[in-house]
Amino acid sequence: MVEDRTEHLDNLFHALANGTRREIVSLLAARPHNVGELAPRFDMSLAAVSKHVKSLERAGLINREVSGRNHICSLKPEALGEAFQWLSAYEHFWQDRLDALERVLAQANGKTRGRSKQK
CATH class of the missing domain: 1.20.5 (Single alpha-helices involved in coiled-coils or other helix-helix interfaces)
Incomplete structure (x- = not known):
């Protein structure tokens, strides 16, 4: 159980260690976005942004709902609470x-x- 929590925090802080992913989290804090909306905000391909989104998903920071070709991402603020709890x-x-x-x-x-x- 402690190992699971440690691994979870490792994934969480790894995801937040990257500036692009932190910016995605900031954007999603305002409102949900689909991956296609996120990609033009960064100087990288849609595939590269998608990899960042997958990292955020693994860390439990975001949800992704797939509706046809649309991948809608939304923030899971409780995951940020876990990081805050550890830092506090x-x-x-x-x-x-x-x-x-x-x-x-x-x-x-x-x-x-x-x-x-x-x-």
């Missing part, structure tokens, strides 16, 4: 780092102001 486990780390940076900058800013007052 590291939120405390980043918050701690940002707090430390804020203290260093405040300290440096205080020293700079102190020097200008002395002049």
Whole structure:
């Protein structure tokens, strides 16, 4: 079960690691598109866009409904929630780092102001 979840997250982050696929996700967040509508937005062939769509499908990020020759793609937002859930486990780390940076900058800013007052 843990292996299935790990493999699923691997597929999810692999799919999101590519800029074209992230752009497709952004487009699908606005509304469903058919693959033919997506292809002209990218400097690549319909077959290449279709491969990106298949990667997003494997990751569980999109649904594809086939109606004749039309392949309608829609976003599955719950899959993005899974990625967010995994990333949120590291939120405390980043918050701690940002707090430390804020203290260093405040300290440096205080020293700079102190020097200008002395002049």
